[in-house]
Amino acid sequence: MIIEVKNGNFYYEKHRKKSQNLYVNNINFTLEPGQIMAILGPNGAGKTTMLKCITGLLEWKQGETYIDDKPLSAVKRKELWQRIGYVPQAHKMVFGFTIEELVVMGRAPFISTLAQPSKKDLEAAHLALDTIGIAHLAKKSCNEVSGGELQLALIARTLVADPEILILDEPESHLDIQKQIIILQTIKQLAGERDISCIINTHYPNHAFYLADRVLMTAKNKGVVYGTVREIMTEERMQAFFGIELKKILYEEENYIVETMVPRALGAEKRE
Amino acid sequence: MQTWKKIILWILPLGIAIISLGVGRFEVGIEQLLKILASQIIPIEPTWTEMEETVVINIRLPRILLALLIGGGLAIAGASFQGMFGNPLVSPDILGVSAGAGFGASLGILLFGQNFATQIMALLFGLGAIGFTFFIAGARKNAPIFMFVLAGVITSALFNALISLTKFVADPEEKLPAITYWLMGSLGTVTYKDLYIGGPLILIGMLILYFLRWRLNILTLPEDEAKSMGISVVPLKWMIIFGATLITAVSVAVAGIVGWVGLIIPHVARMLVGNNNQHVLPMSIAIGSVYLLLIDNLARSITATEIPLSILTAIIGAPFFAYLLRKSGGGWA
Numbered sequence: 001m002i003i004e005v006k007n008g009n010f011y012y013e014k015h016r017k018k019s020q021n022l023y024v025n026n027i028n029f030t031l032e033p034g035q036i037m038a039i040l041g042p043n044g045a046g047k048t049t050m051l052k053c054i055t056g057l058l059e060w061k062q063g064e065t066y067i068d069d070k071p072l073s074a075v076k077r078k079e080l081w082q083r084i085g086y087v088p089q090a091h092k093m094v095f096g097f098t099i100e101e102l103v104v105m106g107r108a109p110f111i112s113t114l115a116q117p118s119k120k121d122l123e124a125a126h127l128a129l130d131t132i133g134i135a136h137l138a139k140k141s142c143n144e145v146s147g148g149e150l151q152l153a154l155i156a157r158t159l160v161a162d163p164e165i166l167i168l169d170e171p172e173s174h175l176d177i178q179k180q181i182i183i184l185q186t187i188k189q190l191a192g193e194r195d196i197s198c199i200i201n202t203h204y205p206n207h208a209f210y211l212a213d214r215v216l217m218t219a220k221n222k223g224v225v226y227g228t229v230r231e232i233m234t235e236e237r238m239q240a241f242f243g244i245e246l247k248k249i250l251y252e253e254e255n256y257i258v259e260t261m262v263p264r265a266l267g268a269e270k271r272e
Numbered sequence: 273m274q275t276w277k278k279i280i281l282w283i284l285p286l287g288i289a290i291i292s293l294g295v296g297r298f299e300v301g302i303e304q305l306l307k308i309l310a311s312q313i314i315p316i317e318p319t320w321t322e323m324e325e326t327v328v329i330n331i332r333l334p335r336i337l338l339a340l341l342i343g344g345g346l347a348i349a350g351a352s353f354q355g356m357f358g359n360p361l362v363s364p365d366i367l368g369v370s371a372g373a374g375f376g377a378s379l380g381i382l383l384f385g386q387n388f389a390t391q392i393m394a395l396l397f398g399l400g401a402i403g404f405t406f407f408i409a410g411a412r413k414n415a416p417i418f419m420f421v422l423a424g425v426i427t428s429a430l431f432n433a434l435i436s437l438t439k440f441v442a443d444p445e446e447k448l449p450a451i452t453y454w455l456m457g458s459l460g461t462v463t464y465k466d467l468y469i470g471g472p473l474i475l476i477g478m479l480i481l482y483f484l485r486w487r488l489n490i491l492t493l494p495e496d497e498a499k500s501m502g503i504s505v506v507p508l509k510w511m512i513i514f515g516a517t518l519i520t521a522v523s524v525a526v527a528g529i530v531g532w533v534g535l536i537i538p539h540v541a542r543m544l545v546g547n548n549n550q551h552v553l554p555m556s557i558a559i560g561s562v563y564l565l566l567i568d569n570l571a572r573s574i575t576a577t578e579i580p581l582s583i584l585t586a587i588i589g590a591p592f593f594a595y596l597l598r599k600s601g602g603g604w605a
Contacts, residue, residue: 057496081502088497094358095492095547105490109502114483116550141547 001083001164003054003197004030007063010046010053022046024223026063029216033164034195036188038202038212040233042242045218047201051169054199055084082109085158087168090150096141099153103128106157121160128159132186148179155186166190168200172207184211205233205246209259217241233261277545281558285340288562292336295569297576298327334467335459339568340561342459342523343533345474347560348553349516350534351541352481355488355549356512357417363535364520367420367513368427372401373524375431378438378451386450386461391525398521401427402513456580457528459568470526473518478557480515484508485553492549532585533560536593543600563589 008027012019023046031037039047052058054065056072065072072080085106106128107121129135132152142150151171158166168187172180188211190196202208208215208229215232218224219241225232238246238261246261294305304320308328311318318325349364357366365371376397380390409415409423435455442448481488487508490498498505523530541555564581567588571579 052496055500057499077499077504078502081500084500086497086500088494088500091494093492094360095355095542097489097547101489101548105493105501108487108490111486113487113503113508116486 001197002030002032002066002068003165003199004066004069005054005063006066008050008053008060008065009062010049010058011061021061022049023218024221027216027224027226029214029226031165031197031199031214033197034191035213036191036198036200036211037214037216038200038208039216039218040202040205040208040241041218042203042220044220046220047203047218048169050218051167051199051201055086055167056080057086078109082161083164085161085163085166087151087154087158087166087171089170089174090147090154093142096143098139099129099134099142099145099149100125100138102142102153103157103160106160109161124160125156128156129153131159132156146179148175148182151175151179151183152186155183155190159190163196166196166198166200168198170201170203172202172204180207187211205238205242205261208233209261229259235261277555281554285344285558285561285565288565289336289340292565292569293328293332296327296332296573298323300324300328330464334464335462335568335572336565338462338467338470338526339459339565341471341474341478342527342530343537343564343567344557344561345478345519346523346530346534346564347537347541347556348478348481349519351538351549351552351556352484352488352512352516353534354538355492355552356509357421358492359421360539361535362421364516365428365529365534367405367424367517368401368431369398369517369520370524370529371428371431371435372404373398373521374455374529375434375438376400377454377524377528378435378442381450381454382438382442382447385447386454388465391466394525395521397431398524399517401431402517402521404430453580454528457530457582457585458571458578458580459527460572460578462526466526470522473522477515477517477519477522480511481519482553482557484512484515485549488512488549488553527581529582530564530585531582532589533564536589537563539593540596543596 005027010022012022027050029037039050041047049058053060056065067075067080067083100122104117104121104125107117107124111117111121126135126138129138132155134149134152134156137145137149137153142153145153155166155171166187171187172183175183184207187198187200191198200211212229214226215229216224216226217232217237222241225237235246235248245264247264249260249262251258290305290309293309294300294302300308304324305328307316308320308325310316312329346364350362353362353364353366354360373394377390377394379397380393384390405420405423405427408426409419439448439451442451487503490501490503491505491508491512495505520534537560538552538556540559541552545551545555564585567581567584570588571581571584
């Protein structure tokens, strides 16, 4: 499935008055199957709003999202969510469902309104838990497991619908570094093995380096730029968008090269 | 769900209903009781008095059936609202139905005395109150859920004040006690007419909620997340509000205001079967119906005069729930 946004833009309405456009220039991108796009930007850049507009949870005030050349408005909601999986940030739930119960909810687009999930749906849930590697947590309450485990379960919940695109809203941002890596590796593996395209919000440049084929970078009053990681993530642009000087570092492991960025300011005090 | 829980689910209400037919000031032995019941279906030579048959079939049976329906109905309505509002402190009257229906009934008693017109007024004002709540909350498209809760609080406050007003102007010898008594809930005056009119309406509400029970799990999630499961959140919420409101308004019209069942029983159900509404809703029906039936048995047999239901649901329910709460530390949620 190819997902494309043409000339998208958004503004909030307050007291029926339109405020200024959230993005300085219109958003345009095309994502091929299996590609990963990172939406990179500091807090308050409108990254979450952008995800919502891309998937139709909010309506673009201008422009349109296209799924395989078909405008989103012409696609039935149910059909759309059979093909797109949305992974929110892990959060505490009022009612502590078990992981199994949480994951089977992802089958909802295939289950009619008055029906209950069947044995087949439960099997799909267990298969997804297996794929993600958390089958042992099936009977645990989602308020008992760790944040990282819950985040993995939320990814598993989208896999039960066998999606073609995953939309992930800062899935790693509240996790410790080890859990972050597990989440990132899981996403990359899914994209590689199943040809699932991913759109992921993050404010960690390093995660974009590791994951992304394409980067869409945005910041308040800075405009929106889109392209390959190499094109977009230059030292100058990072400074302009994030307001901090970053140094790009390349180093060699045995048979691959790691690209990363570190803030220059850290350590500067020691030189005195 | 384990098998024994399923057995409780269906056997317990039935068994206790049959036993309840023999309970009361007027004693009917268990043998006579079973014969009377059987004689309704197959012809049996009567070994019982006509009086016994009248008490069991015409007085106790409709009352017991309505206790089961109203108890189960209020409990499933409460469980559904708690899920939909994502708040375990919500009860079925959160949107102002009970206060509205209570005012309708008070006004009815004041104008016509206690009769069928009063019940119709209770039903109409109950539904009217919900309409008023939606009028306040729905001024904006896509109003967030707390707007409805707040609007419900406003509606309840308004109608409770109007209830006080009717009490204030009511004749203290005759009408005031009738209103006061009615507001505390009772099944003492129910007849087959109540059962035939109210019963099907409550059953419709219960069926709607019962069939939506798995969807309700998804509705407890934040709205965007629920939408991303491909479900139509708004129509679903309307259906649940319709079902729960129908049950509550009819219950108040038939039996007055019965407190506590809709708030507490869903929690007891959750302690037994976990948080999955696929199990919580049926369990709520089973426990709620048994609970109200037992309470009503007490209400009609402890003393010579009937004790209002809301007094007993709380006096017996509160310590029991306090015990469960202390024992579990609230850990089921």
